[in-house]
Amino acid sequence: MNYISTRSTGLSKCCSFLDVLLGGLAKDGGLYMPAQYPRVSDTELSHWRTLSYADLAFEVIRKFCDDIPTNDLLELTRRTYRADVYSNIRDASRAQHITPFKTLGIEGGAPLSLLELSNGPTLAFKDIAMQLLGNLFEYALAACHHQQLNILGATSGDTGSAAEYAMRGKRGIRVFMLSPYRKMSAFQTAQMFCLQDPNIFNIAVEGVFDDCQDIIKAVSNDHEFREQYKIGTVNSINWARINAQVVYYFRGYFDATCRNDQRVSFTVPSGNFGNVCAGHIARMMGLPIEKLVVATNENNVLDEFFRTGRYRARSATEIYHTSSPSMDISKASNFERFIFDLIGRDPIRISQLFCDVETNGGFDLAMSGDFTRVREFGFVSSHSTHADRIETIRDIHRRYKIIIDTHTADGVKAAREYLEPGVPMIVLETAQAIKFSDAIREALDLDPLYSKDFGKLEALPQRFTLLPADAKHIKNFIRMQIER
Template sequence: MNYISTRSAELGKRYAFLDILLGGLAKDGGLYMPVRYPHVSNAELLHWRTLSYADLAFEILKKFCDDVPAHDLLALTHRTYRADIYSNTRDTSLAKRITPLKTLGIESGTSLSLLELSNGPTLAFKDIAMQLLGNLFEYALATCHAQQLNILGATSGDTGSSAEYAMRSKRGVRVFMLSPYRKMSAFQTAQMFCLQDPNIFNIAVEGVFDDCQDIVKAVSNDHAFREQYQIGTVNSINWARINAQIVYYFRGYFDATHHNDQRVSFTVPSGNFGNVCAGHIARMMGLPIEKLVVATNENDVLNEFFRTGKYRLRSAAEIHHTTSPSMDISKASNFERFVFDLLDRDSSRVLQLFCAAETKGGFDLSTLDDLTRVREFGFVSSRSTHTDRIATIRDIYRRYQIIIDTHTADGVKVAREYLEPGVPMIVLETAQPIKFSDTIREALDQDPPRPPAFDKLEILPQRFTVLPADANRIKDFMRTQINS
């Protein structure tokens, strides 16, 4: 399997999986995509139903990274997807499932379910991909005889802690994680800032998440700095993150159906478009997905696009600080991957559109032909507000005695708008409710359950550095730490 950039596919440059793993953006500023999507046969689907999560991950991943020897890849998936790592499930007997499916009930003539993705070490869905990425990085550094990898990432809440916990023990790896200062929940902040590991550097940026993400892209586009200091990324612009997330769409489908001619829909709380992009790719591979429902919060850039065809970025002043903060994003960095497919992989047009987005604040694909094409890919969308998520948290607890987090509540609210009789609806869980306890208390007048490993987390000593939203200041800080 070879890879191309979304912005220069026509030039014929091809890369292997290990060539792109340790980097992030392509040198032309685009995102890496496989030259083609592998097709999954009905016989493979039948066989995959019987597999453990680790073995299913191996079968799917080997289609995308054939330059990793099969025995090494199998060892990596088995090292990553173990019950002891994903033991924070509501029902510990299901830990070996890694991503167990929880059916809530029958609504509007179909089943409404949650795919539990937050049972890992940081209680967020990002762990599913990030734990694999940490093991892949360590493997690649040893295999390619590279001396070090300096990871620069940006987080609006969960990516940072998932990345840091995945990289803590990895030889030759440093992590520099940018987060918007005082704009995450207390639990999310403490998870990151309490880490005292010498290879972990938390940088609180005086700005919003989009400022952090812009800095990561600016540093990635400084090719001299990137090569000198061996800069990589763990954000979902890294293809391996998307690759790992494809797996749980297949697992969720198998757990929700009994045969392979049944269709299902997935609802995905979406900010950066990485999680739902993995669903798009699973659908392109042949997984019988009826709809991919994009759920946004008040920051509804993606919802506006899927309803009108207009992609309109917001300024920092226009971004709402919400109670589902991981989706407080204006620039969905993985959206370019979908647009690449939407435009029949016309990379020159992709380059034109996303350059226009940077300079003019957006682009317009609202013609009837373009909107029809969007529908052909199965995408629909809606938005949720603070009032909606409070009401949904209360309703799910009243009906099913389950407490869900704020982002998952956005997903459930939107999913209910697209229920179809006979088509199971699976909502991808985002995180455990303890990460957003203030809002849970507002909704239910009680504290959410806290896994024992996280007792007194918020009062632990914290280690972080506050810096302005300036790429040069970030680079200066990184130079100092790398050279020390």
Template sequence: MKYISTRSSGLGRRYSFLEILLGGLAEDGGLYIPVQYPRVSDAELSHWRTLSYSDLAFEILKKFCNDIPVNDLLALTRRTYRADVYSNIRDASGSERITPLRTLGIEGGTPLSLLELSNGPTLAFKDIAMQLLGNLFEYALAAYHDQKLNILGATSGDTGSAAEYAMRGKCGMRVFMLSPYHKMSAFQTAQMFCLQDQNIFNIAVEGVFDDCQDIVKAVSNDCTFRKKYQIGTVNSINWARINAQVIYYFRGYFDATCHNNQRVSFTVPSGNFGNICAGHVARMMGLPIEKLVVATNENDVLHEFFRTGKYRSRSAAEIYHTTSPSMDIAKASNFERFIFDLLGCNSKRVLQLFCDLETNGSFDLSMSSDFTRVQRFGFVSGCSTHTDRISTIRDIYRRYQVIIDTHTADGVKVAREYLEPGIPMIVLETAQPIKFRDTIREALDLDPPCPPAFNKLETLPQRFTVLPADAACIKDFIRAQIDI
């Protein structure tokens, strides 16, 4: 298995999995993607149905990272996907399932289900990938003879805490996490800022999430700085994040079906296109997915593209600060991977389109024959508003006595627009509702349940640094910590 950049696929260098693991962007500014997606046979699907989550992860990952010895990879997946790590369950479903499927009921002639992805240490779906990433990084650093890694990331809510909890205490690693100051929920902020580990540095940026994301890309594109200070990333531009998320699409499919000729649809609340990109990869591997439903909030950049063929990033002034804040994103950094596939792996056109995006703030495929190919990849989309999510939270609680978080509510709202008789609909849950207590109170006039370990989280002392939205300032801060 080799990897190429979305911007130089024909002429560029080919990389192994371990070579791209510790980095983020390719040197030409593109994103890494496999030369070709591995295909899964019917016999493999049947066998995989019988496996534990950790062993399923091993089978899928070994198709993508065959430069890690199989015994080492199996040990990594079994160390990562353990019941005690994913113990924040809310019912009797059993933490050994890791990502249990909860069927809400029959709607539109089909089962409507939630794939629970938030039973990990930070109560968000990001844990599923980050816990693996932390162990992979540690393995790779040891393989490269005690190399150091300084992780630079950006978060709009859950990526930061998931990364920090996965990397805290890891030998040879520091984490520099950028987040938009005063733009996350109080619970999300406390999860990150209360950490006192000496290898964790929280930077509150005076701006919006996209400022944070742009800084990460700017630093990653400074090859001299990146190499000197050994900068890596945990954002979903890192291919290993996508790889890890592919696993739970297969698990969700197996739990929702009895045999391999059945098809299912997935709805994914999405702002940065990372989570649903993993679904796209699973579908390209041969998983029988009918539709991939992109659910956005008021910041409907992705919905606008799938509806019109026009992709237009938003300025900071155009971003809505919503009650599903992890999707308050103006530019989906993972979208380039899908566009690469949509354009038939034409890296020259990808480069031109994303140069247009940087220069003009948009590109337009509405009049191109390529846009008509979107339906071949199964993508549809919809959007949700604050009124919608409040209504959906109330309705799900009234019907099923289940409390869902605000992002999952956006997913359920849009999923209901695409229900098809006989095709199970699985909504990917994004977080536990305690992370958005104020909105749950508004919807239900009650507090959501809180795992005991988090009862006093928001009263703990916090440690963070406020900096302007300026890449040079962030570099200076990183230098100062590393050069001590």
């Protein structure tokens, strides 16, 4: 399996799985993609139905990874996907499923279900991939004889804590995590800032998430700095993150069906496009997906594109601070991967289109024949308001006695717009409701239940550094921590 950059021409610049794992962003500014997608046979699908989550992850990931020995990769997935790691669950008896599947009911002639992805250490779907990424990084550093990896990441809410909890205690790894100052929920902030581990550095940026993400790209494109200080990434620009997320689309499909000729649809709350991009890849591998519903909030950049063909990034002053803050994103970093496939994998056009994003604020494919392929790829979209989220949380609780978080509510609202009789609709759960208790109190007039010691988080001392939204300041901070 070889990997290419979305912006590179020719096959001379192919890389292996371990190369892209440690490299993050390609040197030309593009994102790594498989040179071709592996296909899954009907026989394989039938066999995969019988597997545990850890063994399913091994089978899916090894199709993209041939430079980690088979036994080592299997050991890594089995070490990662254990019931005790994913134990923060509504029904403790189902922890061994890792991503339990729950059918809510029949609506519009279709089963409406949740794929519970938020049972890991930080109560968000990011844990599913990030726990594996932590183990992969540690393995790769030893295998490639690297002494140190300094991870630089950005978060709008859940990536940061998931990365930090996955990297705690990992040999040779430091984490520098950027987040928009005072733009996350109190619980999300406390999860990150309460960590006192010496290898964890939280940087609160005076700006919005897009500023954080722009800084990541600016640092990654400073090749001298990146090489000297061994900078890697955990954001979903890192291919391994996307790869690990592909797995639960197969798991959800198997839970919703009993035969390989059945089709299902998935609804995915989406800000940075990484989670739904994994669904696109699963579909390209041959998984029978009917629709991929992209659910957004008031920051409806992606919804606007899928409806009109116009991709228009918002300025910092145009970005709404919403009750589903993990989706308060204007520039979806993984969108480039999808557009790469949409326009026939043309690296020259990709470079121009995303140059247009930086210089002109976006691009328009409405008049292009490429845009018609959006429906061929199964994509549709919707967006929600705060009032929609509150009403959806109330309705799901009233009908099914389940409390969902605000992002998952965005997903349920969008899913209901695209139900088809006889086609199961699976909503990917984003996080647990306790991470957004203010919205839950508004919707239901009650506090979501806390498990274990999560209720004490917001009272713990917090440790972070406040810096301007400027790559130079961030690089100086990183340099000082590494060299001291």
